[in-house]
Amino acid sequence: MTQRYELHDLIRTDNFIDGKWVPAASGKRFAVTDPATGDVIAQVADSGPTDARAATDAAARAFPVWRDTLPKDRADVLHRWHALILGHADTLGRLISLEQGKPFAEGRGEVMYGASYVAWFANEATRIYGDIIPQQQRGKSMSAVKEPVGIVAAITPWNFPLAMIARKIAPALAAGCTVVGKPAEDTPLTAFALILLAHEAGVPAGALNLISASRDNAPASVKDWLDDSRVRKITFTGSTPVGKYLARESAGTLKKLSLELGGNAPFIVFDDADLDAAVSGLMASKFRNGGQTCVSPNRVYVQASVYDQFADLLAKRVAALKVAPATDPDAQIGPMINARAVEKIERHVFDAIERGAQVLTGGNRLTERGPNYYAPTVLAGATPDMHLSCEETFGPVVPLFRFDDEEQAIRAANDTPFGLATYFYSQDLRRIDRVSRLLEAGLVGINEGALSSEAAPFGGVKESGYGREGSKYGLDDYLSIKYRCQGNLA
Numbered sequence: 388m389t390q391r392y393e394l395h396d397l398i399r400t401d402n403f404i405d406g407k408w409v410p411a412a413s414g415k416r417f418a419v420t421d422p423a424t425g426d427v428i429a430q431v432a433d434s435g436p437t438d439a440r441a442a443t444d445a446a447a448r449a450f451p452v453w454r455d456t457l458p459k460d461r462a463d464v465l466h467r468w469h470a471l472i473l474g475h476a477d478t479l480g481r482l483i484s485l486e487q488g489k490p491f492a493e494g495r496g497e498v499m500y501g502a503s504y505v506a507w508f509a510n511e512a513t514r515i516y517g518d519i520i521p522q523q524q525r526g527k528s529m530s531a532v533k534e535p536v537g538i539v540a541a542i543t544p545w546n547f548p549l550a551m552i553a554r555k556i557a558p559a560l561a562a563g564c565t566v567v568g569k570p571a572e573d574t575p576l577t578a579f580a581l582i583l584l585a586h587e588a589g590v591p592a593g594a595l596n597l598i599s600a601s602r603d604n605a606p607a608s609v610k611d612w613l614d615d616s617r618v619r620k621i622t623f624t625g626s627t628p629v630g631k632y633l634a635r636e637s638a639g640t641l642k643k644l645s646l647e648l649g650g651n652a653p654f655i656v657f658d659d660a661d662l663d664a665a666v667s668g669l670m671a672s673k674f675r676n677g678g679q680t681c682v683s684p685n686r687v688y689v690q691a692s693v694y695d696q697f698a699d700l701l702a703k704r705v706a707a708l709k710v711a712p713a714t715d716p717d718a719q720i721g722p723m724i725n726a727r728a729v730e731k732i733e734r735h736v737f738d739a740i741e742r743g744a745q746v747l748t749g750g751n752r753l754t755e756r757g758p759n760y761y762a763p764t765v766l767a768g769a770t771p772d773m774h775l776s777c778e779e780t781f782g783p784v785v786p787l788f789r790f791d792d793e794e795q796a797i798r799a800a801n802d803t804p805f806g807l808a809t810y811f812y813s814q815d816l817r818r819i820d821r822v823s824r825l826l827e828a829g830l831v832g833i834n835e836g837a838l839s840s841e842a843a844p845f846g847g848v849k850e851s852g853y854g855r856e857g858s859k860y861g862l863d864d865y866l867s868i869k870y871r872c873q874g875n876l877a
C-alpha cells in the first residue's frame with residue numbers, strides 16, 4: 388500500500404470530536420516538546436470540561452448506530468485501520484520517536500505491536516459468542532448474550548503513545564462501544580495521527596473522539612467523564628495513585644473499570660540459570676524504552692553463588708549501550724520523557740548510593756547530550772530500605788539484590804503492593820513450576836524477558852490493577868452479559 392501521509396500531514400493539533408477537528412472551546416493551547424532537545428514541536432488543544440462533554444455527546448449519538456453495525460462490518464473497518472497503520476509504519480514510528488524520544492527502531496516496533504492489537508480485535512469482533520443455557524424448566528428457554536457496555540473513556544500514558552491507545556480503542560470498537568479518549572499530555576500527536584487513520588478507515592463520526600489537555604487541565608476534563616452517567620466504562624493505563632483516584636471518583640456512577648497501573652517487577656536469577664540467557668533477557672526487558680515501561684524489571688535478585696559473575700557480565704553489556712537521540716540510527720537508549728522523570732531517577736540513585744550501593748556502571752546524568760539523558764546504570768549491593776526497591780524508577784537503572792535461597796527470593800519478590808510482571812531464570816523444571824505458582828503477579832516470564840503479545844492477556848493483580856488487555860479475554864472488559872429468559876413456550 389502506498390503511504391498517503393507524510394509526517395507533517397499526520398500532525399494534528401486540534402481535538403477530534405464528532406468526525407471533525409476542532410480547537411478547545413477556550414481556544415487555549417499547550418506545547419508538546421521533543422524530549423531530546425526541549426524544542427517545541429506543536430501547540431495542541433488544551434481542553435476542559437466543555438470539550439470533554441462535547442466528546443461524550445458525540446459518542447452518545449453515535450452509539451446506537453455503531454452498536455447495531457454488523458460485527459463483520461465493524462471488523463472490516465478495523466482491518467482497514469490496521470492496513471493504514473502498517474502503511475504508515477515508518478512515519479508513525481518517526482512521530483513516536485519525535486515526541487516520546489525512543490529510538491526509531493523501537494518506535495517502528497511499537498507501531499507494529501500496536502497494530503497487532505487492531506488486527507487481533509478486528510478478528511475478535513466476529514467471535515462475540517453467547518451461550519444457550521441447558522433447559523432447566525419445561526417451556527422456558529434461557530440464553531446469555533454479550534452486549535457492548537456503552538461509551539468508553541480511554542486515558543493513556545506517554546510511554547507507548549500508539550500501542551496503549553490502540554489496545555484500548557480497538558477492543559472498544561470491536562465490541563460495539565463508542566469512545567472518548569485523552570492521551571498523555573507529553574505525547575498527544577501520535578494518538579491524533581492514529582485517530583486520523585481510524586477516521587479514514589471508516590470509523591463513523593462520533594464513534595471515536597479524542598481530546599488533549601495539559602497536565603493542569605487533564606483532571607477537570609476527565610472529571611466530566613467520571614461524573615457523566617452515559618460513560619459506562621473507564622479504561623486507564625498509568626500510575627497507581629491516578630488509577631485509585633479514577634476508581635474512587637467514578638464510583639458515583641458505578642462504571643466498569645480496567646486499570647493497568649504501576650508495577651515493581653522483580654527479576655530473579657537462580658544459580659541453576661543459563662546466565663548468558665538471563666543477562667540477555669534482562670537487557671531486553673529492562674532497557675526497552677530506556678526502562679520506561681510498567682513491565683520493566685525494577686528489582687533484580689541474584690543468587691549469592693552467581694552474583695559476582697552475573698554482575699560482571701551485565702555491567703559490561705550495559706556500559707556498551709549507545710545513548711543517543713532517536714535520529715541516530717545506532718541509538719539504543721534515548722532521552723527520558725521529561726525533567727520530572729530524570730529527577731526521579733537521579734533521586735533513586737543518590738538514595739541508593741547513600742545507603743551503600745556501589746555503582747558498577749553509569750550513575751549520572753548525561754547533560755552534554757541534552758536536557759533529559761541519564762546513563763544506563765548498574766548498582767550492586769541493593770537493599771530493601773532503598774527507595775528504588777519500593778517504587779518504580781522508570782529509567783535505565785538496574786539494582787542488584789543478593790539472595791541465598793528460593794524462599795527468600797520469593798518472599799522478597801512478593802514484598803510489594805504491586806503485581807504486574809515478574810521474571811525468573813532457572814533450568815530446574817520443578818523449581819519453574821513452584822516459583823511460577825508462588826509469584827503474585829499477572830504476568831510471569833520464565834527464562835524470557837519479552838512477554839507482551841496481542842494473543843496473551845496483559846494485566847496485573849494487587850495494586851497493579853485489574854482487567855486484561857489482548858487475548859480472547861480482552862473483549863470481556865468492554866462487554867456486559869444479558870441473560871434472556873423466554874417463557875410460555877410449551
Ligand code: ADP
Pocket residue numbers: 542543544545569570571572602605606607609610624625626627629630632
Ligand atoms: P505519569 O506519572 O507517568 O505521567 P499518570 O498516571 O500521572 O502517569 O498519567 C497517566 C494519564 O493519566 C495521563 O493521560 C494523564 O494526563 C492522566 N492523568 C493524570 N492525573 C490525572 C487526574 N487527576 N485525572 C485524570 N487524568 C489524569
